[in-house]
Amino acid sequence: MRKNKTFRIKNVMEVSVTYLILIAVSIIFFFPILWLVLASFSKTGSIYDFKGFFPSAYSLDTFKKLFTDTAMYDYPSWLRNSLFVSAFSCLFSTTLVILTAYVMSRFRFKMRKPIMTTTLVLSMFPSFMGMTAVYLIMVNFGLINNLWSLVLIYSAGAPMGYLVQKGYFDTISNSIYEAAKIDGATNPVIFVRVTLPLSKPILVYTALTSFAWPWSDFILPNMLLKNRDLWTVAVGLTHIGETEFSRFAAGAIFIAVPIVTLYFALSNFLVAGVSDGAVKG
Amino acid sequence: MKKRNNMPLICSCIVMGSGQLIYKQWIKGLLYLAAFALFLYFLITVGITDITGFFTLGTVEGDAWLGIEGDDSIMMMLKGILAFIMVALFLLIYYSNIKDVLNIRKKLESGREIPSFVKSVAIFTDKKFYIVALALPVVGVLIFNVLPIIFMTLIAFTNYGGDIVPPKLVDWIGLDNFKKIFVLSDLKATFFKILGWNILWAVASTFINYFGGLLLALLLNKECVKGKTFWRAFPILAYAVPGFITLLGFKFMFSYGGPINYLITRTGANAVGFLDIDAGWKARIIGLLVNAWISVPTSMLLATGILSNMNAELYEAASIDGATKWVQFIKLTLPFVVFSTTPTLITSFVGNFNNFGVFYFLRGGLYLDGYFLASDTDLLINWLYNLSIDNNYYGIGAAISLIIFFITSVFSIGTYVNSSAFKKEDTYR
Secondary structure, eight states: HHHHHHHHHHHHHHHHHHHHHHHHHHHHHHHHHHHHHHHTBBOOOOOOGBBTOOOSSSSSHHHHHHHOOOOOOOOOHHHHHHHHHHHHHHHHHHHHHHHHHHHHHHOOTTTHHHHHHHHHHHHTOOHHHHHHHHHHHHTTTTTTTTTHHHHHHHHHHHGGHHHHHHHHTSOOHHHHHHHHHHHHHHHHIIIIIIIHHHHHHHHHHHHHHHHHHHHHHHHHHHHHHHHHGGHHHHHHHOOOGGGGHHHHHHHHHHHHHHHHHHHHHHHHHHHHHHHHHHHOO | OOOOOOOOHHHHHHHHHHHHHTTTOOHHHHHHHHHHHHHHHHIIIIHHHHHHHHHHSSOEEEEETBOOOOOHHHHHHHHHHHHHHHHHHHHHHHHHHHHHHHHHHHHHHHHHHOOOOHHHHHHHHHHHHHHHHHHHHHHIIIIIIIIIHHHHHTTTTTOOTTTTTTTTTOOTTTTTTHHHHHHHHHHHHHHHHHHHHHHHHHHHHHHHHHHHHHHHHHHOOTOOOOHHHHHHHHHHHHHHOOHHHHHHHHHHHTTTSSSHHHHHHHTTTOOOOOTTTTTTTHHHHHHHHHHHHHHHHHOOOOOOOHHHHHOOHHHHHHTTTOOOHHIIIIIIHHHHHHHHHHHHHHHHHHHHTTTOOHHHHHHTTTTOOTSSSSOOOOOOHHHHIIIIIOOOOHHHHHHHHHHHHHHHHHHHHHHHHHHHHHOOTTTTT
């Protein structure tokens, strides 16, 4: 009996310690985000007016100011630029990545292994090294200060990250393709009629990740866009100073919310989708 | 014995497409012929000068005063590389041209019908679908990944940068940039100081992130924890927020007017310059912690996935044998998790080694005394940025890129090639 009792006390101790740590960890992760969210609703803009972590008065003014007071910080135009670059990059990157991944997964040809090894070696160069060169090339060809050149660079580089998508196509059983072949379908037809309908989950995943990357990238647009009116949100936000802290917070929250929502929505969608990808009757 | 007709083959070897024309393959032949003419035109008008320009990098120095339009060395190098690519492309087409003639001859000899142009295009897109599908991605990667890397590798062997930018002429200087980095006192001191911190940073941050994530996953995996999805949502939230927002947010948090300094001054103490130029280890430790905040969720998700694959019977056997939880962790969990995550461990080491964002956003653009265009928290990749983007030291910057490439590839190539994702790709077939 006594042994049982000490065991129980020990157990209660363990559970409470576990929960204490969990609560602490959750606070550590949640607090900075909460702080930013509350700051975006602060009445006075400057970080110096905060009493500690929290603003003294709340209002929606900052969000209004974000979209109306565009003299110094033209947030609506940053948002338009970001949307433009992300949407087109997403469209082109998804097409290229899916094609590459499908081919690398489905076909066996002489150049296949060399291509795979080359992409691995290429990915080992510091991403930055390529970027300085891209910058120089863009300067020399006069493609700087142009949103299309960003779209071009994002989309052209996208096929390098085909491995996740290839992993997905690897799990689609060969028998589906064999069946289509026996029915006399050519390869382009198989790709459009058989592969694409089967790859909805990975299409969504690819589209979302290739949208999120330009949406939150800072380095490339900062390098290639020197005109203020071409800035994307990521570039613009870094130029907001401490006295406009709540404006920064509001701008950050405004672009983080869609991405965060997408991530949470995506995690459910993917699990459901991938398990569907098998042969059906 | 009928003599083989070698005429079309020889013709095609000399003038691309003429063999096809002899065989009455009009469209194909004309296309090859056009490609041949275009290439010759390219070679005569610009190709040859571009290729020689690649080696000389210009001979005439421009002078605005005298009105001399000089050679632009960097453009010449770029055009030279492009000319080489054109030559390679031509050789590829030339090869396909000869193969095509041989193919037609074989078909004629065996008395089979030669397909029409439209039909052979359709056959090609079906049988060689991979070529059609990969053409665009490969060209894109060649132009925006391979060309820049080749270009930068070449720049590392020139004196481009500093005072020597067009209109001044750039020259090939062999290994001088590397010599400068390893010998010249200013650069050498900075390089080794940064390299030391960079290695320390990569080891420490990989260790913290990895075990932080593992411990968090173990904690969430405990049977007594109810509402796992709820608790897991907090780290995932942190993971989903774009990195630059997190980093800028933390910069504000630790700034002079930020909440932490407010609380410090409230207690009567002086405000602390956490990220100031002379902050030293304070800034480094903040960097480590902020990086952990960003990266622990990722490794937690990874560890959760791996832990769910563990065999529960092992633990039952161990507790029957009287092993304590601690022993179980050390002898069972840790070896299993570490074993199955070695490749990701190394990728995350490389990722941390080249972690540009953390110190760029927290305290970018600071130049400290005793460092050449860098500060004590800068990693090699930050130094590279300072040198080549902010201060135009392209040659030195490119040389540093190559050194970084060398270090990271030593760490990772072996693991990548040996990883199961690369080797066992047909497991599910």
